[in-house]
Amino acid sequence: MPAGNPSIAPPPGYGLIGPRHQLGRRLPRLVAGLVLCGVGIALTVNADLGLGPWDVLHQGISKLTGVPIGTVGILVGAVLLISWIPLRERPGIGTITNVILIGATVDIVLLWLPQPDHLAARVAFLVVGVFLFGPGSGLYIGAGLGPGPRDGLMTSIARRGPTVRLVRTLIELTALALGVVLGGTVGAGTVLFALTIGPNVQFFLPIFAVDRHPPPTAAEIG
Numbered sequence: 001m002p003a004g005n006p007s008i009a010p011p012p013g014y015g016l017i018g019p020r021h022q023l024g025r026r027l028p029r030l031v032a033g034l035v036l037c038g039v040g041i042a043l044t045v046n047a048d049l050g051l052g053p054w055d056v057l058h059q060g061i062s063k064l065t066g067v068p069i070g071t072v073g074i075l076v077g078a079v080l081l082i083s084w085i086p087l088r089e090r091p092g093i094g095t096i097t098n099v100i101l102i103g104a105t106v107d108i109v110l111l112w113l114p115q116p117d118h119l120a121a122r123v124a125f126l127v128v129g130v131f132l133f134g135p136g137s138g139l140y141i142g143a144g145l146g147p148g149p150r151d152g153l154m155t156s157i158a159r160r161g162p163t164v165r166l167v168r169t170l171i172e173l174t175a176l177a178l179g180v181v182l183g184g185t186v187g188a189g190t191v192l193f194a195l196t197i198g199p200n201v202q203f204f205l206p207i208f209a210v211d212r213h214p215p216p217t218a219a220e221i222g
Contacts, residue, residue, distance in 0.1 A: 092146020
């Protein structure tokens with residue numbers, strides 16, 4: 001965190017594990033949200049109709065190296081966390097869990113998920129997979145236990161001047177371009193993801209967000 005900007009410092013009681021109250025409510029939401037995102041990615045991978053920008057990159061690296069796509073996502077997330085060091089961004093338990101759990105879920109689900117042959121089934125996989133990012137992201141982000149490695153990179157750069165919209169667009173386009181060069185799948189799913197991810201998350205986030213106000217003190221209760 002930049003030392004000269006106390007307005008973005010974490011609130012009292014916030015550390016690597018996030019807010020120290022309500023963890024019993026936050027952690028299950030965090031895990032459930034990340035698992036839903038992993039299942040969504042696996043469905044879009046087997047739909048083979050185009051992936052979101054970062055998954056295009058992960059798939060391209062996977063095709064080049066032979067490493068499973070979920071494991072590639074874990075490794076890319078770890079590299080992005082290293083990029084946080086000069087930006088002085090602080091991770092939370094949600095950050096670390098994001099790196100590990102989404103990629104692991106993708107690899108596990110792909111072990112048993114069928115590869116549909118018919119176009120209707122592939123479209124169904126795609127639509128359900130893209131949809132799951134809404135409730136998944138709403139649960140994960142709403143838990144308030146730390147940003148994912150990509151989100152943290154975006155916000156830390158944006159705090160230094162550029163707008164969030166510009167930074168996010170450039171990051172996504174860079175990931176997409178690298179993925180295309182490496183052989184990742186771009187198609188209708190890529191467009192569908194780009195057009196729906198914002199409204200999808202915006203709809204579910206207020207539904208699943210945990211109240212971030214601190215618990216009442218004894219004086220306030222009495």
